[in-house]
Amino acid sequence: MAQQHHELSAQTAAGDVLTAYLQDRATDFLRSLRLHRESGGATNGSEETVDAARQLCRCARRISGTLHTFRPLLDAEWSDALRPELAWLSGTLAREHAYGGRLERLLAALQRLSGTATVPSPAGAGPAIPPPSSGGPAQGTLTVGAAKAGALLERQLTLARTRAHSAALQALGSSRFHAVADNVAVLASEVPLSRTAATADLKPLAAEAESRLLDAVAALPLLQAGHPYNAEALVHGLAADPAPQSQDSPWHQVRLLLRLHRYAREVLAGTGDDDLTDPRIAGAGAALNRHLDAAEAAAAAASAARTPRIAPATAYALGVLHADQRHEVEAARYAFQEVWLREAVRR
Amino acid sequence: MAQQHHELSAQTAAGDVLTAYLQDRATDFLRSLRLHRESGGATNGSEETVDAARQLCRCARRISGTLHTFRPLLDAEWSDALRPELAWLSGTLAREHAYGGRLERLLAALQRLSGTATVPSPAGAGPAIPPPSSGGPAQGTLTVGAAKAGALLERQLTLARTRAHSAALQALGSSRFHAVADNVAVLASEVPLSRTAATADLKPLAAEAESRLLDAVAALPLLQAGHPYNAEALVHGLAADPAPQSQDSPWHQVRLLLRLHRYAREVLAGTGDDDLTDPRIAGAGAALNRHLDAAEAAAAAASAARTPRIAPATAYALGVLHADQRHEVEAARYAFQEVWLREAVRR
Numbered sequence: 001m002a003q004q005h006h007e008l009s010a011q012t013a014a015g016d017v018l019t020a021y022l023q024d025r026a027t028d029f030l031r032s033l034r035l036h037r038e039s040g041g042a043t044n045g046s047e048e049t050v051d052a053a054r055q056l057c058r059c060a061r062r063i064s065g066t067l068h069t070f071r072p073l074l075d076a077e078w079s080d081a082l083r084p085e086l087a088w089l090s091g092t093l094a095r096e097h098a099y100g101g102r103l104e105r106l107l108a109a110l111q112r113l114s115g116t117a118t119v120p121s122p123a124g125a126g127p128a129i130p131p132p133s134s135g136g137p138a139q140g141t142l143t144v145g146a147a148k149a150g151a152l153l154e155r156q157l158t159l160a161r162t163r164a165h166s167a168a169l170q171a172l173g174s175s176r177f178h179a180v181a182d183n184v185a186v187l188a189s190e191v192p193l194s195r196t197a198a199t200a201d202l203k204p205l206a207a208e209a210e211s212r213l214l215d216a217v218a219a220l221p222l223l224q225a226g227h228p229y230n231a232e233a234l235v236h237g238l239a240a241d242p243a244p245q246s247q248d249s250p251w252h253q254v255r256l257l258l259r260l261h262r263y264a265r266e267v268l269a270g271t272g273d274d275d276l277t278d279p280r281i282a283g284a285g286a287a288l289n290r291h292l293d294a295a296e297a298a299a300a301a302a303s304a305a306r307t308p309r310i311a312p313a314t315a316y317a318l319g320v321l322h323a324d325q326r327h328e329v330e331a332a333r334y335a336f337q338e339v340w341l342r343e344a345v346r347r
Numbered sequence: 348m349a350q351q352h353h354e355l356s357a358q359t360a361a362g363d364v365l366t367a368y369l370q371d372r373a374t375d376f377l378r379s380l381r382l383h384r385e386s387g388g389a390t391n392g393s394e395e396t397v398d399a400a401r402q403l404c405r406c407a408r409r410i411s412g413t414l415h416t417f418r419p420l421l422d423a424e425w426s427d428a429l430r431p432e433l434a435w436l437s438g439t440l441a442r443e444h445a446y447g448g449r450l451e452r453l454l455a456a457l458q459r460l461s462g463t464a465t466v467p468s469p470a471g472a473g474p475a476i477p478p479p480s481s482g483g484p485a486q487g488t489l490t491v492g493a494a495k496a497g498a499l500l501e502r503q504l505t506l507a508r509t510r511a512h513s514a515a516l517q518a519l520g521s522s523r524f525h526a527v528a529d530n531v532a533v534l535a536s537e538v539p540l541s542r543t544a545a546t547a548d549l550k551p552l553a554a555e556a557e558s559r560l561l562d563a564v565a566a567l568p569l570l571q572a573g574h575p576y577n578a579e580a581l582v583h584g585l586a587a588d589p590a591p592q593s594q595d596s597p598w599h600q601v602r603l604l605l606r607l608h609r610y611a612r613e614v615l616a617g618t619g620d621d622d623l624t625d626p627r628i629a630g631a632g633a634a635l636n637r638h639l640d641a642a643e644a645a646a647a648a649a650s651a652a653r654t655p656r657i658a659p660a661t662a663y664a665l666g667v668l669h670a671d672q673r674h675e676v677e678a679a680r681y682a683f684q685e686v687w688l689r690e691a692v693r694r
Binding site for chain 2: 114115146235238310314315317318320321323324327328330334
């Protein structure tokens with residue numbers, strides 16, 4: 001009887017804990033939306049507006065992830081309808097920030113590679129051409145190539161960011177977005193639980209999310225990644241077949257599953273369970289973010305190199321930059337396996 | 348008295364051991380020279396001719412290194428005159444082989460990077476252009492770039508190798524070479540020892556060679572090299588100032604000192620001393636050879652990219668290739684410190 005009573009209270013707690021988590025995130029979402037509007041959302045990017053948009057994005061991802069992981073506890077029809085809408089919203093909002101970060105990463109890499117100050121100019125006029133080289137015309141050509149590559153990337157990624165900004169603003173003014181906001185407002189006041197929620201528990205569902213993560217990690221080539229300088233990330237870097245994309249995918253997938261795992265643990269934290277510390281999550285997440293950022297930066301450099309009529313020196317600099325970022329991809333894989341396997345041994 | 352007698356016999360042995368080693372190397376030198384002539388030295392590279400030239404080169408380096416390390420035991424005027432001549436000879440003979448190896452390394456890297464068969468054609472007609480890409484024109488451009496980069500490198504390095512071959516043949520027919528050969532013939536019959544050789548010992552001189560090596564290794568940034576993916580080798584890869592050259596120099600210097608240390612140990616092996624095993628030497632030497640080869644291959648790719656009027660796709664492929672080889676440089680440094688420090692702990 002005591003056992004049955006304990007289980008019953010756990011089941012009651014499951015719905016309460018899930019409701020509390022989703023209501024908190026929904027409230028955060030609505031507050032971010034208000035902040036975004038008050039900070040003058042429609043005009044181009046004050047710091048508050050940018051912060052509010054990122055916060056909106058975070059809340060949307062957490063709500064969507066929670067609806068996914070704990071689906072059996074929620075009204076299926078309602079949550080299945082809301083999830084893709086939240087994904088659309090967070091995807092749209094994240095893009096502007098991603099282009100900005102990519103440009104910053106590439107210009108920092110060019111600066112490291114060229115030893116010159118290619119500071120991004122706020123007006124998008126391109127980085128300053130460095131002073132003429134004292135090392136002869138040949139090396140000078142390379143430095144001019146780096147400066148030109150920086151200017152080209154700045155032009156292309158600034159344009160992409162501006163378009164993403166417009167798209168985000170348009171999205172936030174659309175009826176599609178208003179429908180999402182209405183649904184999140186519903187969530188803030190009452191979470192639509194399923195009829196089976198009364199007999200369900202959070203832990204097995206969170207465990208399933210973790211198990212999907214562990215399976216995906218187990219399928220990664222961690223042994224290879226643990227050998228420094230395995231040169232795998234740049235294999236087929238000049239191939240006709242876009243293989244780098246396909247070798248990156250399993251890592252990107254683990255990044256998403258790690259995120260879902262993290263959100264599920266945030267929900268479980270509401271149960272007051274103490275055994276939730278996993279020191280790997282932060283480090284592994286950081287490594288996988290770096291993996292994604294470097295992979296997309298490498299792709300942006302390769303894409304810029306396909307711009308018609310660029311100078312050979314510009315193309316050369318973009319080639320060096322592409323390879324540099326692909327090595328960052330390899331370094332991120334190494335960092336991931338270090339975090340993951342070292343902590344696995346410690347546990 | 349027993350102590351003094353022991354020292355006297357060690358001193359006598361020193362001259363004998365040094366003489367035996369130098370006579371053996373001189374005999375090898377003369378045999379290689381004969382083989383080179385018999386295999387038809389003047390005509391372009393049969394396998395025997397190439398082997399004989401490399402063997403000549405090896406003997407010249409060993410004789411020169413031994414004259415350097417054990418200088419106080421040898422007639423100073425004679426050995427100081429012979430050493431630069433041996434260095435000229437081994438430098439001239441090594442160049443042809445170095446260009447061949449560099450081309451092989453770069454074409455192998457391009458093949459790895461492009462996933463296509465860029466097999467060097469013996470007639471120097473350039474690698475076959477791979478079949479048209481099925482992955483769209485954009486990726487196709489990159490593959491064509493890799494093929495064109497391969498063809499350009501093959502043209503440039505084959506020309507350099509041919510010139511080095513002619514220079515080697517010319518050197519071997521010169522009166523300057525005949526003077527070297529005459530001196531080596533003297534060495535084969537009688538080694539001109541110094542008047543102080545009777546009171547000298549080999550070990551302190553070999554220990555000095557080792558100590559020069561250890562000092563140079565201690566000055567290397569081994570801590571940094573031990574952090575995988577430190578991205579140091581590509582720093583300033585696009586800079587006006589040719590910094591990569593200067594960051595490589597200490598490693599090249601250690602490579603030369605390691606070689607001198609190895610030759611000194613070969614001489615000492617003639618004393619029958621058993622305590623001469625250092626498992627680090629082979630591994631460290633291989634890592635430093637790889638370091639040099641990759642650094643020179645990276646420089647060759649950068650140099651090819653400065654060819655006037657190349658296509659942007661070619662320049663892009665050369666940029667990727669340059670960065671790839673600079674990462675090989677970094678990988679070689681990592682490998683060196685692994686061998687060096689791991690074995691140091693074991694000792």
